[in-house]
Amino acid sequence: MPMWIVHAPEGVYSTEDKKNITEIITQFYVDTVALPRFYVVVRFDEYPVNSMWVGGVLVNDFVRIVVDHIARQMEDPAIRELCMSMMCEMLAPFTKDRGMRSEIHLDETAMDLWWVDGIKPPPPESEAEKKWALDNAPSPYELADAT
Amino acid sequence: MPMWIVHAPEGVYSTEDKKNITEIITQFYVDTVALPRFYVVVRFDEYPVNSMWVGGVLVNDFVRIVVDHIARQMEDPAIRELCMSMMCEMLAPFTKDRGMRSEIHLDETAMDLWWVDGIKPPPPESEAEKKWALDNAPSPYELADAT
Amino acid sequence: MPMWIVHAPEGVYSTEDKKNITEIITQFYVDTVALPRFYVVVRFDEYPVNSMWVGGVLVNDFVRIVVDHIARQMEDPAIRELCMSMMCEMLAPFTKDRGMRSEIHLDETAMDLWWVDGIKPPPPESEAEKKWALDNAPSPYELADAT
Numbered sequence: 001m002p003m004w005i006v007h008a009p010e011g012v013y014s015t016e017d018k019k020n021i022t023e024i025i026t027q028f029y030v031d032t033v034a035l036p037r038f039y040v041v042v043r044f045d046e047y048p049v050n051s052m053w054v055g056g057v058l059v060n061d062f063v064r065i066v067v068d069h070i071a072r073q074m075e076d077p078a079i080r081e082l083c084m085s086m087m088c089e090m091l092a093p094f095t096k097d098r099g100m101r102s103e104i105h106l107d108e109t110a111m112d113l114w115w116v117d118g119i120k121p122p123p124p125e126s127e128a129e130k131k132w133a134l135d136n137a138p139s140p141y142e143l144a145d146a147t
Numbered sequence: 148m149p150m151w152i153v154h155a156p157e158g159v160y161s162t163e164d165k166k167n168i169t170e171i172i173t174q175f176y177v178d179t180v181a182l183p184r185f186y187v188v189v190r191f192d193e194y195p196v197n198s199m200w201v202g203g204v205l206v207n208d209f210v211r212i213v214v215d216h217i218a219r220q221m222e223d224p225a226i227r228e229l230c231m232s233m234m235c236e237m238l239a240p241f242t243k244d245r246g247m248r249s250e251i252h253l254d255e256t257a258m259d260l261w262w263v264d265g266i267k268p269p270p271p272e273s274e275a276e277k278k279w280a281l282d283n284a285p286s287p288y289e290l291a292d293a294t
Numbered sequence: 295m296p297m298w299i300v301h302a303p304e305g306v307y308s309t310e311d312k313k314n315i316t317e318i319i320t321q322f323y324v325d326t327v328a329l330p331r332f333y334v335v336v337r338f339d340e341y342p343v344n345s346m347w348v349g350g351v352l353v354n355d356f357v358r359i360v361v362d363h364i365a366r367q368m369e370d371p372a373i374r375e376l377c378m379s380m381m382c383e384m385l386a387p388f389t390k391d392r393g394m395r396s397e398i399h400l401d402e403t404a405m406d407l408w409w410v411d412g413i414k415p416p417p418p419e420s421e422a423e424k425k426w427a428l429d430n431a432p433s434p435y436e437l438a439d440a441t
Contacts (some may be wrong), residue, residue: 003213003252007337015197015205022200037202041211041250043154044198050309051338053316055331055430058309064335066297066362068213070252080406081414088412096412103335105297105364105408107254107401112227114252118235118243120228136202150360150399162344162352169347184349188358188397190301191345215360217399254401259374261399265382265390267375283349 001071001114001121002029004042007052007064017094018044024090032083033072034125036133039116054101063095065104070114072124122146148218148261148268149176151189154199154211164241165191171237179230180219181272183280186263201248210242212251217261219271269293295365295408295415296323298336301346301358311388312338318384326377327366328419330427333410348395357389359398364408366418416440 004025013021022042029035052059074080087104095102114121116138122128128141151172160168169189176182199206221227234251242249261268263285269275275288298319307315316336323329346353368374381398389396408415411432416422422435 001252003211018197018200019203019205023203026203040202041209042200043194043211044200045192045194045339046198047337047339050312051340053312053336053338055334056313056317056320058313062335064297064337068252068254077406080404084407084409084414088409092412101411103408103410105362105403107362107403107407109252109254110227112224113231113254114250115231115235116250117248118239120231150358165344165347166350166352170350173350187349188356189347190341190358191347192339192341193345215399215401256399256401257374259371260378260401261397262378262382263397264395265386267378 001035001039001069001111002041003068003070004040005066006042006044007047007066008044009052009060009062010046010048012046012063012100013044013094018042021091021094028086028090030133032086034130034133035071036129037136038132038138039071039121059101061100063100063102065091065102067104067106069106069108070111071121073108073111148182148186148216148258149188150215150217151187152213153189153191154194154213155191156199156207156209157193157195159193159210159247160191160241165189168238168241175233175237177280179233181277181280182218183276184283185279185285186218186268206248208247210247210249212238212249214251214253216253216255217258218268220255220258295329295333295363295405296335297362297364298334299360300336300338301341301360302338303346303354303356304340304342306340306357306394307338307388312336315385315388322380322384324427326380328424328427329365330423331430332426332432333365333415353395355394357394357396359385359396361398361400363400363402364405365415367402367405 026037026040029040049060119138122141123146126146128145132138173184173187176187196207266285269288270293273293275292279285320331320334323334413432416435417440420440422439426432
């Protein structure tokens with residue numbers, strides 16, 4: 001579900017960095033809302049010099065993250081603020097602490113307009129989702145387990 | 148309207164594949180909701196190795212599709228499910244049948260915040276839209292044809 | 295806030311063009327809604343030949359712009375139409391006037407799911423936002439200035 005696109009300057013993150021970043025992000029969703037690990041998709045979309053402009057100025061020290069949340073929606077304003085705060089904190093070692101500016105925003109899109117491997121994912125916290133989390137893979141499921 | 152972004156591993160799709168994929172997608176919208184063909188935009192955004200991570204694991208056999216629907220919104224849950232199911236089926240020859248994992252999600256955005264060639268597109272199924280479909284090109288239209 | 299992604303053919307815009315385009319876009323938001331300049335992020339995402347398909351046809355003369363509005367939402371339909379019209383007009387020298395086709399759409403996403411440099415941005419037109427605009431940079435602020 002969460003689809004992360006990380007716009008970062010070309011070469012700024014090593015493969016090791018990317019592994020660390022994506023493990024931190026994945027663990028965040030596992031710990032907070034018990035998502036199956038494979039739900040967490042992170043695409044690094046590295047930008048060449050000349051590509052990223054902030055306020056009309058060319059920049060090369062800026063990480064811009066765009067996220068779509070799908071499998072979980074947050075209703076409570078306090079939870080939403082906590083989520084943003086936790087995300088910024090967990091990303092700080094790869095942004096602020098390295099002298100880079102950053103910006104992140106999330107959109108929430110409809111869960112029923114999202115399919116994985118040709119299968120409609122089971123409802124949040126259903127038996128079928130728990131199995132998907134345990135297997136770390138999707139599989140067909142019975143309607144009875146979709147609750 | 149529909150804006151498709153196909154995140155696919157670099158080189159996995161030939162130009163012929165892309166042509167076939169985009170024709171299938173286009174025809175789907177023409178057949179189901181009579182969209183003008185040129186409304187259907189597909190951007191292949193090929194990712195280099197080291198760029199796509201699923202659950203903290205680097206992958207290179209994964210197609211992640213992100214779609215914005217604009218010119219049509221789907222109200223009926225059954226239609227929404229049918230739409231997702233049909234899309235997955237039509238894409239299967241280019242994903243599952245080739246041994247690749249895939250994931251797709253759609254967002255629906257406001258029709259009035261979408262312009263083509265500097266023109267506000269006519270309402271769904273209006274006379275003006277039918278002309279756009281017939282011409283396969285936008286053109287200025289009279290208010291009388293916007294119904 | 296506004297996050298612009300400009301899908302343009304590789305090499306079609308010079309650095310000078312990009313500077314002009316991003317200055318025009320930035321000034322638009324400063325003039326109309328007094329945004330801090332650094333809120334305006336523009337990513338040029340240049341596409342290689344073979345990547346952009348419109349209605350099943352490969353194109354290389356097409357600029358597709360995708361925008362997320364975050365810090366301001368537009369309620370009034372007339373304002374929304376005016377906004378789109380102004381944007382298309384200001385972009386015409388870089389699209390239509392150069393013989394390129396173009397398409398743009400905006401999404402509006404939740405302001406509270408957006409943070410800058412680890413800080414929750416202050417409310418629209420608050421004292422803190424005015425300071426951010428004046429400094430052209432984010433900084434911690436007191437709750438008393440968030441009004």
